[in-house]
Amino acid sequence: MQPSADSLHFGNYAGALLQWIEMQNTHDAVFCVVDLHAITVPQDPQQLAATTRKTAAQYIACGIDPTKSTLFVQSHVAAHSELAWILNTVTSFGEASRMTQFKDKSQKQGSDNATVGLFTYPILQAADILLYDANVVPVGEDQRQHIELTRNIAERFNQRFGETFVVPEVTIMESAAKIYDLQNPGSKMSKSGESPQGILWLLDEPSALIKKIKSAVTDTETDIRFDPEKKPGVSNLLTLGSLATGKTVADLENELSGAGYGALKTAVAEAVVDLLDPIRTRTQELLADPAELDRILGEGASKAEEFAEHTLAKVHAAVGLLPRV
Ligand code: AMP
Numbered sequence: 302m303q304p305s306a307d308s309l310h311f312g313n314y315a316g317a318l319l320q321w322i323e324m325q326n327t328h329d330a331v332f333c334v335v336d337l338h339a340i341t342v343p344q345d346p347q348q349l350a351a352t353t354r355k356t357a358a359q360y361i362a363c364g365i366d367p368t369k370s371t372l373f374v375q376s377h378v379a380a381h382s383e384l385a386w387i388l389n390t391v392t393s394f395g396e397a398s399r400m401t402q403f404k405d406k407s408q409k410q411g412s413d414n415a416t417v418g419l420f421t422y423p424i425l426q427a428a429d430i431l432l433y434d435a436n437v438v439p440v441g442e443d444q445r446q447h448i449e450l451t452r453n454i455a456e457r458f459n460q461r462f463g464e465t466f467v468v469p470e471v472t473i474m475e476s477a478a479k480i481y482d483l484q485n486p487g488s489k490m491s492k493s494g495e496s497p498q499g500i501l502w503l504l505d506e507p508s509a510l511i512k513k514i515k516s517a518v519t520d521t522e523t524d525i526r527f528d529p530e531k532k533p534g535v536s537n538l539l540t541l542g543s544l545a546t547g548k549t550v551a552d553l554e555n556e557l558s559g560a561g562y563g564a565l566k567t568a569v570a571e572a573v574v575d576l577l578d579p580i581r582t583r584t585q586e587l588l589a590d591p592a593e594l595d596r597i598l599g600e601g602a603s604k605a606e607e608f609a610e611h612t613l614a615k616v617h618a619a620v621g622l623l624p625r626v
Pocket of ligand 1: 312
């Protein structure tokens with residue numbers, strides 16, 4: 302994830318972190334905070350280092366275990382930028398131009414002002430993936446096109462220069478829960494959401510979480526039923542409650558049957574506070590000792606670097622760059 306906000310939100314937790322935490326038990330997992338991606342749009346230099354630490358601290362507080370997984374900051378492993386340059390040279394302008402995320406993001410800034418870095422963003426992302434021989438890249442649907450590009454780049458490179466890269470599978474997390482904005486349950490919860498009341502930040506104080514959940518938009522009926530089309534607000538609350546309690550949505554529907562929306566909101570608010578309170582406290586503890594956090598990230602970077610340098614050396618040899626003695 303990009304370190305582009307002070308706190309991750311509940312959508313990031315449900316849609317990404319929960320899967321990552323499970324995958325570290327079954328896979329040799331590599332996670333990084335992509336600060337080089339974050340600087341492709343205007344950002345505040347005073348803030349970037351702090352948000353990078355905060356994002357890493359939240360990964361750990363949510364359950365990413367740096368002794369099981371490799372956890373590091375992207376810019377700490379120079380091979381990411383170096384491989385991205387080489388991959389730039391095997392990516393055609395046409396295929397990079399077809400990336401819809403660039404079109405969307407650059408339109409927002411006015412196309413002439415969008416940076417070349419924003420344009421080549423997916424190629425840096427390809428480097429992030431290909432450096433580690435990744436078989437599986439767990440992403441949301443919005444990233445499908447970028448992973449397809451990564452596959453195309455890897456296949457083309459292998460064809461032109463000999464087998465070098467593992468071609469990753471596109472692993473779309475269909476089952477990952479989607480969390481919607483509490484004030485506008487037709488839209489995904491997003492850090493750029495229009496109403497601050499609609500977003501549950503992982504680092505929100507309990508009083509703020511309770512206030513936001515209690516003022517969530519529902520509907521004019523009274524029955525508590527999971528029906529995302531007709532009852533998006535209530536369904537979103539049920540999803541939140543299910544994730545926070547570990548109960549199924551059906552169990553919650555049964556338990557709360559006839560109790561009214563007030564009771565639903567109270568139950569969801571309590572469960573979300575119980576889940577996020579320890580995460581907030583743990584994040585604060587980690588941030589109170591930045592030297593220890595930096596040590597953990599440094600160790601992760603060393604582990605990542607060893608693998609990445611090995612891949613980069615293979616790439617240099619394949620392309621024909623003169624080895625340094
Ligand atoms: P972003 O910072 O928006 O690129 O999101 C980082 C990760 O969180 C990606 O894997 C997204 O698919 C996931 N994510 C973001 N927002 C939501 C949401 N509202 N519901 C579920 N997953 C989300």
